[in-house]
Amino acid sequence: MPDSPLLDVHALHIAFPSAEGKVRAVDGVSFTIERGESVCLVGESGCGKSLTALSLLRLVPSPGAIEAGSQITFDGHDVMGMADEPLRAMRGHRMAMIFQEPMTALNPVLTVGDQIAEVVRVHSAATRKEAWARAVAMLEQVGIADPGARATQYPHELSGGMRQRVMIAMALIMGPTLVIADEPTTALDVTIQAQILDLLRAMREKTGMALLLITHDLGVVAEMASRVIVMYAGRVVEEAPVEALFRAPTHPYTEGLLAAVPRMFAEQERLHTIPGSVPPPDAWPTGCKFRDRCAYAFDRCALEEPALVQVASAHRARCHLVQEPERRHAQGAEAGT
Amino acid sequence: MPSADRRGLHRSVAWLGLLVLTALAAPWLSPHAPTAQLDLLTLNSRAPSWAHPFGTDAYSRDVFSRVLHGARISLFVGLAAAALNVGLAGVYGAGAALAGGGVERAMRRLLEVGLSVPRVLVLLAVTAFWDQLSVPSLVFLLGATGWFPVARIVADATAALVRQDFVVAARATGVPALRLLRMHLIPHLVPLLSVSATFEVANAIALETGLSYLGLGLQPPTASWGTILHDGASTLGTSWWLTVFPGLATVLTVLACHALGDALRDLFAADHVATGSTTTLLSPVLPVPPASRP
Numbered sequence: 006m007p008d009s010p011l012l013d014v015h016a017l018h019i020a021f022p023s024a025e026g027k028v029r030a031v032d033g034v035s036f037t038i039e040r041g042e043s044v045c046l047v048g049e050s051g052c053g054k055s056l057t058a059l060s061l062l063r064l065v066p067s068p069g070a071i072e073a074g075s076q077i078t079f080d081g082h083d084v085m086g087m088a089d090e091p092l093r094a095m096r097g098h099r100m101a102m103i104f105q106e107p108m109t110a111l112n113p114v115l116t117v118g119d120q121i122a123e124v125v126r127v128h129s130a131a132t133r134k135e136a137w138a139r140a141v142a143m144l145e146q147v148g149i150a151d152p153g154a155r156a157t158q159y160p161h162e163l164s165g166g167m168r169q170r171v172m173i174a175m176a177l178i179m180g181p182t183l184v185i186a187d188e189p190t191t192a193l194d195v196t197i198q199a200q201i202l203d204l205l206r207a208m209r210e211k212t213g214m215a216l217l218l219i220t221h222d223l224g225v226v227a228e229m230a231s232r233v234i235v236m237y238a239g240r241v242v243e244e245a246p247v248e249a250l251f252r253a254p255t256h257p258y259t260e261g262l263l264a265a266v267p268r269m270f271a272e273q274e275r276l277h278t279i280p281g282s283v284p285p286p287d288a289w290p291t292g293c294k295f296r297d298r299c300a301y302a303f304d305r306c307a308l309e310e311p312a313l314v315q316v317a318s319a320h321r322a323r324c325h326l327v328q329e330p331e332r333r334h335a336q337g338a339e340a341g342t
Numbered sequence: 343m344p345s346a347d348r349r350g351l352h353r354s355v356a357w358l359g360l361l362v363l364t365a366l367a368a369p370w371l372s373p374h375a376p377t378a379q380l381d382l383l384t385l386n387s388r389a390p391s392w393a394h395p396f397g398t399d400a401y402s403r404d405v406f407s408r409v410l411h412g413a414r415i416s417l418f419v420g421l422a423a424a425a426l427n428v429g430l431a432g433v434y435g436a437g438a439a440l441a442g443g444g445v446e447r448a449m450r451r452l453l454e455v456g457l458s459v460p461r462v463l464v465l466l467a468v469t470a471f472w473d474q475l476s477v478p479s480l481v482f483l484l485g486a487t488g489w490f491p492v493a494r495i496v497a498d499a500t501a502a503l504v505r506q507d508f509v510v511a512a513r514a515t516g517v518p519a520l521r522l523l524r525m526h527l528i529p530h531l532v533p534l535l536s537v538s539a540t541f542e543v544a545n546a547i548a549l550e551t552g553l554s555y556l557g558l559g560l561q562p563p564t565a566s567w568g569t570i571l572h573d574g575a576s577t578l579g580t581s582w583w584l585t586v587f588p589g590l591a592t593v594l595t596v597l598a599c600h601a602l603g604d605a606l607r608d609l610f611a612a613d614h615v616a617t618g619s620t621t622t623l624l625s626p627v628l629p630v631p632p633a634s635r636p
Contacts (some may be wrong), residue, residue: 062514067442097515109507114529124515175515
């Protein structure tokens with residue numbers, strides 16, 4: 006089925022047990038990723054984006070669990086219904102993940118070469134020697150100088166940028182069709198961030214893999230994504246092609262995120278901020294979950310939660326303002342005076 | 343690491359090494375057989391002399407020979423019981439943490455039941471009904487009763503370990519369960535298990551000596567430090583050498599095991615500081631020492 010998307014997530018719910026029953030950290034998230042597409046998942050800390058990423062590999066940390074009714078279809082396979090062995094065979098082979106903090110995501114007592122070779126060994130019949138040779142070749146591909154010597158070193162002997170290159174080598178060595186990168190540059194300093202993003206982009210162009218990049222950095226989004234999914238409090242609040250999102254953000258949360266990006270040459274004294282923070286899952290308000298922090302909130306927002314409605318082609322937003330656009334201008338004018 | 347911190351390690355290793363060598367070579371080093379009654383009439387209860395450095399007992403046996411042979415029994419009992427103990431604790435604790443959910447809760451409850459029963463009481467109760475306690479059955483008793491606290495530490499450490507990023511990352515690359523255990527979990531439990539084992543060696547030796555002293559452990563004429571103490575207890579006022587030498591051997595050995603455990607713990611903690619390894623999760627057992635100044 007060449008027409009079906011590579012990844013189709015439908016009505017994903019992730020819940021954690023709590024003192025008062027269950028708390029939903031991810032609440033009905035649906036999205037798709039096409040083959041070779043680069044999608045960014047954006048949101049503040051605590052909005053459920055990392056959990057969503059982990060759920061794609063069915064690695065939600067216990068006691069959290071993906072609830073029944075959630076559907077994840079990857080490359081025509083039902084991930085939710087997969088038995089242990091096919092699931093294991095998929096992980097790292099066809100769908101791979103790059104973690105945020107390469108220092109803690111690498112095993113400190115194994116050499117980086119061993120860790121990359123391990124991925125080859127568990128997914129193919131390669132001998133120890135062949136796997137090692139492939140690991141060294143992969144290290145060279147991700148831009149590590151003197152890969153033969155580096156492969157024999159331990160994670161603590163490498164710099165942060167090199168460690169993240171090792172993580173990328175581990176994720177890409179089996180040639181996955183989808184790579185999930187969970188804030189891959191957050192733990193790195195700015196110059197290294199740019200290098201790592203360049204590397205990811207180059208590898209994507211070379212292999213044609215799809216990329217789901219999780220970030221809270223809109224600068225990264227502008228550089229890497231063709232499509233953006235904005236999450237807030239466990240829900241998708243806006244979804245749009247990257248140009249449309251930057252040109253015409255529809256959800257007030259997206260608007261706030263864009264306004265919070267520092268701009269050169271802009272005449273503003275203080276950086277715009279969105280007041281407050283994402284409430285924890287057990288303290289989500291009724292109706293629209295963003296209304297407590299929204300400048301446009303009106304009575305309808307407390308009564309009913311908006312649906313994800315079409316704004317333009319391939320552009321959807323979860324906000325009542327889509328149907329009542331005059332309120333945005335009225336409120337905006339009020340706020341401006 | 344400053345050399346002062348290693349002194350404990352060096353001393354304890356030196357003493358334990360000497361003890362192991364002595365125990366292994368006891369048949370050649372000791373001047374007499376441990377149970378040989380040399381001359382009941384003329385050689386009983388003699389004070390230490392050149393011929394009998396630790397004196398002789400009421401049955402005219404050479405105490406030096408008996409203490410050397412006792413080292414074989416004490417060390418064997420200590421090491422074997424500790425191995426059994428740590429083995430059981432490792433399998434049970436890691437198994438519980440990896441099983442997760444209801445199975446883990448049930449296994450932990452069971453562990454708490456085991457923890458709530460005093461070990462010495464169980465040992466006294468069981469050995470009191472045992473006429474001739476052999477060395478293997480004593481090892482089994484000591485090993486089977488002492489693993490609950492270690493199992494709980496292993497369970498906690500394993501539970502923390504499986505949440506570590508690198509374990510999640512390994513699972514995300516499709517590492518199968520057994521390989522995950524072998525390559526990513528067990529290497530990180532080794533520091534904890536080896537430190538626990540040294541402490542358990544000390545415990546088992548002390549318990550064996552105590553039980554045998556009370557007459558509930560190994561039985562005469564077997565020469566263990568406990569049985570020698572047992573023989574000397576009634577004549578403490580007149581034949582002090584019967585209690586002092588096996589007592590000293592026991593105390594020094596137990597102390598050395600504890601010093602070795604402490605030193606190992608510091609060593610692993612220092613290693614952790616140096617490499618940034620994630621063994622911080624072992625902090626109840628492996629506290630990070632205050633940063634040493636350059």
